[in-house]
Amino acid sequence: MMMIARARRWVATTHLSDGVIERCLLFAALSAVTTLVLITLFILREGLPVIFDRGPMAFLGGVKWAPSRGHFGLLPMIAGTAVVTLGALVIGLPLGLAGAIALAELAPPRARRLLKPMIELLAGIPSVVYGFIGMEILVPFIRERGTLGGPGYSALAASIILGIMVLPTIIGISIDALEAVPRSYRDGSRALGATQWQTITGVVLPAARNGIVAAVILGMGRAVGETMAVIMVAGNAVQFPGSLLAPVRTLTANIALEMSYATGAHAQALFATGIVLFILSLALNGIAGRVRAVRKVAAA
Amino acid sequence: MSAITHHYRTAGGVLLFVATACTRAADARPADAGVVTLAGSTSIQPFAERWAEEYDGGRVIVQSGGSTAGIKAAHDGTADIGMSSRTLQPAESKGLIETVVARDGIAIIVHAGNPVRALSLGQLQGIYAGSIRNWNAVGGRDLPITVITREDGSGTRDAFEQFVMGPTHEITATALVTAYSGGLRKMVSQDPGAIGYVTFSQLNTQVHSLAIDGISPSEPAIASGKYRLQRPFVFLTRGAPTGAALQFIAFVLSDTGQRVARAQGLAPVALQ
Numbered sequence: 100m101m102m103i104a105r106a107r108r109w110v111a112t113t114h115l116s117d118g119v120i121e122r123c124l125l126f127a128a129l130s131a132v133t134t135l136v137l138i139t140l141f142i143l144r145e146g147l148p149v150i151f152d153r154g155p156m157a158f159l160g161g162v163k164w165a166p167s168r169g170h171f172g173l174l175p176m177i178a179g180t181a182v183v184t185l186g187a188l189v190i191g192l193p194l195g196l197a198g199a200i201a202l203a204e205l206a207p208p209r210a211r212r213l214l215k216p217m218i219e220l221l222a223g224i225p226s227v228v229y230g231f232i233g234m235e236i237l238v239p240f241i242r243e244r245g246t247l248g249g250p251g252y253s254a255l256a257a258s259i260i261l262g263i264m265v266l267p268t269i270i271g272i273s274i275d276a277l278e279a280v281p282r283s284y285r286d287g288s289r290a291l292g293a294t295q296w297q298t299i300t301g302v303v304l305p306a307a308r309n310g311i312v313a314a315v316i317l318g319m320g321r322a323v324g325e326t327m328a329v330i331m332v333a334g335n336a337v338q339f340p341g342s343l344l345a346p347v348r349t350l351t352a353n354i355a356l357e358m359s360y361a362t363g364a365h366a367q368a369l370f371a372t373g374i375v376l377f378i379l380s381l382a383l384n385g386i387a388g389r390v391r392a393v394r395k396v397a398a399a
Numbered sequence: 400m401s402a403i404t405h406h407y408r409t410a411g412g413v414l415l416f417v418a419t420a421c422t423r424a425a426d427a428r429p430a431d432a433g434v435v436t437l438a439g440s441t442s443i444q445p446f447a448e449r450w451a452e453e454y455d456g457g458r459v460i461v462q463s464g465g466s467t468a469g470i471k472a473a474h475d476g477t478a479d480i481g482m483s484s485r486t487l488q489p490a491e492s493k494g495l496i497e498t499v500v501a502r503d504g505i506a507i508i509v510h511a512g513n514p515v516r517a518l519s520l521g522q523l524q525g526i527y528a529g530s531i532r533n534w535n536a537v538g539g540r541d542l543p544i545t546v547i548t549r550e551d552g553s554g555t556r557d558a559f560e561q562f563v564m565g566p567t568h569e570i571t572a573t574a575l576v577t578a579y580s581g582g583l584r585k586m587v588s589q590d591p592g593a594i595g596y597v598t599f600s601q602l603n604t605q606v607h608s609l610a611i612d613g614i615s616p617s618e619p620a621i622a623s624g625k626y627r628l629q630r631p632f633v634f635l636t637r638g639a640p641t642g643a644a645l646q647f648i649a650f651v652l653s654d655t656g657q658r659v660a661r662a663q664g665l666a667p668v669a670l671q
Contacts (some may be wrong), residue, residue, distance in 0.1 A: 166551050209532040252575050335576035345573050356578045360465050360552035
């Protein structure tokens with residue numbers, strides 16, 4: 100604290116201060132952007148050759164992945180990512196939305212003060228812990244109780260784990276969206292004789308719709324990008340998931356599993372997998388940002 | 400394409416070279432000739448580090464990078480000794496002297512409660528190719544088989560494919576994949592229908608190993624070559640080893656060196 104006070108005094112009494120600090124901040128900001136640009140360029144440089152070598156259609160649409168035999172088809176992994184992400188939403192969206200409504204609209208302030216930090220804490224649990232719990236409890240449960248059989252390591256296990264992992268994102272952003280709905284909307288609705296439930300479903304949710312859509316999309320981004328927990332429970336077989344109980348491999352798992360020994364074209368193909376992921380998460384973030392921006396314009 | 404691959408490999412080689420140069424520069428003592436650099440197979444690396452610890456004839460620097468990188472390092476001379484955990488293709492071995500320093504068995508493992516104790520190589524191939532899907536087809540209970548394999552690129556998988564699958568068969572796409580041999584053992588220990596493979600040193604009481612074609616994996620059976628699911632750990636030198644490299648290889652092949660290997664679960668090269 101002393102240091103800061105002294106620094107402030109120094110800044111206040113020195114003439115060069117403003118310019119120097121401005122430049123330092125600019126430099127810091129630029130270094131973050133530069134890192135992003137460098138990473139992007141590097142991934143593109145490493146990954147693009149193999150995509151164009153095989154042809155984008157053969158790479159993205161190919162169904163066989165066996166790099167040491169020269170097969171680089173990414174479609175099973177794209178399908179795997181799609182299945183577990185949708186599965187995560189099927190589980191996470193109802194729970195998350197219900198949680199957000201309960202916390203923002205229904206819960207007494209004291210319960211809310213207690214519960215909201217706990218949900219945020221959920222986001223702080225390392226993903227390897229989720230994966231470990233999934234491997235030790237969820238996978239054996241699915242294998243032994245599943246009437247349809249299967250090894251337990253499955254799209255279902257990954258979906259359940261991811262469904263829990265996306266909850267903090269969906270709940271947090273949905274609460275923000277619900278709280279941004281002006282109080283007058285609720286008052287008006289109640290004054291017209293609507294019940295609280297009618298007010299929530301008929302007035303508040305529609306008004307907060309864009310924010311909730313953004314929450315769902317950012318939750319999807321979280322699910323698409325998750326790696327460790329998915330590797331531990333999904334089984335990672337390179338195949339189109341025939342059922343929810345079949346093992347699947349996601350794009351992130353594909354990179355993490357094979358990176359240690361990959362050389363040459365194999366390594367490039369993993370970078371190319373990274374390009375696909377990069378574009379996917381860029382698109383999701385872009386859509387989420389746009390949806391939220393629309394809401395702000397509408398509210399203004 | 401080949402230009403790109405070449406470029407990539409060159410970058411790796413340069414990196415290895417710089418690393419070697421740096422460690423050497425940092426260690427600029429008169430007895431510089433006493434430093435031996437090893438590079439290559441990640442499977443051999445931990446054992447090479449154990450040998451380096453026991454060796455008192457000079458400094459030994461162990462780097463990994465994979466068998467392919469090790470073969471290249473031996474060719475380039477960026478490492479004194481290249482390490483490979485697979486047999487070399489004829490084109491690769493040109494100009495290199497191969498010294499087998501130990502043998503690593505690959506054990507086929509199943510759940511401890513599985514009554515099946517032996518498989519023929521053909522049955523094993525059928526299971527991994529996906530044509531045999533139930534344990535009752537090989538004398539076991541009526542239970543679907545959960546096939547577990549290592550990831551593409553793994554040296555253990557490479558050796559397994561070479562011996563079990565051959566050039567004509569591929570591991571079924573429905574097989575579960577994991578990148579860690581410890582993790583694979585755990586998966587097998589939890590699933591009554593599971594089958595997997597790990598290096599001999601990873602065997603423990605959580606799982607049962609199977610006899611293949613009537614031979615159980617054991618140190619003598621691996622050393623004598625009777626248990627055929629094995630791979631050599633090869634040290635590669637450009638031409639016959641000389642100086643510090645020769646001295647280190649001699650140590651590794653000595654009784655002390657081979658005892659270290661056995662203590663780590665490897666089979667020695669000449670067990671009598």
